[in-house]
Amino acid sequence: MVSTALKPPTEPAPKRSFRQQMHLAREDAIVSAVNRLLAEKGFESMTVDEVAAEVGIAKASLYKHFPSKEDLAAAAMVRVMQRAQAFLDGLDKNRPPLQLLREVARWTMEVQLAGEMPSLPSENSSLRAALTTNKAYVDGLMDVSDRLGAWITAAQSEGSINPDLPPIAVLYTLYARACDPVLGFLKGSGQYSNEQIIEMVLSTCFDGLKAR
Amino acid sequence: MVSTALKPPTEPAPKRSFRQQMHLAREDAIVSAVNRLLAEKGFESMTVDEVAAEVGIAKASLYKHFPSKEDLAAAAMVRVMQRAQAFLDGLDKNRPPLQLLREVARWTMEVQLAGEMPSLPSENSSLRAALTTNKAYVDGLMDVSDRLGAWITAAQSEGSINPDLPPIAVLYTLYARACDPVLGFLKGSGQYSNEQIIEMVLSTCFDGLKAR
């Protein structure tokens, strides 16, 4: 068809891709700021004005990218979930399941100490409702839960994780340790390095407070 | 002096005491409502209107009792701390320190499952600042920490608590378990009774996830 000759012959796709990349980069900067503020102050205390100020754009511009504060926060939660999935992907599945679980717990604590782990939304938070209807988040959470659940039952079968505990209790415990305030408490005491803190909390989590 | 004859001869003190008791009872009802709402929604999401509605008085009346929302919440935190002190008082100090610590952890979990355990205020919450300048709260917290700390070091000396853990790490862990979201997760699953949930979380806390 002759009409195709009307298109500019040079770089039409790259130009559109460039603008898309700018758009995505901007959104990534927004999500990063939201992620940090969510971890620092929580959903209720975080204000959209703060997000706009941190990103360096007007608040109205934020609403061109995300229709509400809940969607803003949900995007950050989805990205954290994707980071978790990527971490799971990178693990050597030939290692014993107990070691895999321990590595996952260690990673979540590193993320938290880096100030990048949003705390769990409380049960009646408006964010909670937004997340339960967010397919990307729910799918990611189920995927992560399935993979961890398989390692948990495998570890219980081989006798390295306490088989008396329901697997779901172990799973929830690992999720809770990702947001454990003990890390912040110990950090605030100023007596220990991040590595020491993580080793202590990993020890209490897997070995318990009692002597062995 | 003859002027004393002008006083009514019957029950002057009881009348004043009665009004004081009414006053205290009203304040106790307020603090109970605040305590429940703090546990349910957290400080930022709780509104003074809700408190007034739950108590059944006008919002302005609340401000005759407590000068600010922070003071309102602080009063509830102080009462929780007093309940903790009273629980510690009632324990049999002749029991092994590990058992004492376990009983304390069990009690905090019972309080949480009863919907009466306020979650810890985040680091930059306005409630945090109010609490650090509240003598009753700080004194209560230090008293509880001292008593638990003594049991922790005693348990470590007799070899029942892991002596490699700094006592402060053990203390912070016990505080964190009092607000552990795992209890709510397991409760929300609808599969376990309160007793089962507490046993599971006590097990993960003291015995760890690993098999023994």
Next chain:
DNA sequence: GTCTATATGTAGATAGAC
């Protein structure tokens, strides 16, 4: 001390020019 009514600040969200 309790109430109704209101002041005051601030949050999420939008209008409309460019």
Next chain:
DNA sequence: GTCTATCTACATATAGAC
């Protein structure tokens, strides 16, 4: 898509009658 300026709702806190 970005901005300034604004709307609207609601939360903390107060005024003032009784």
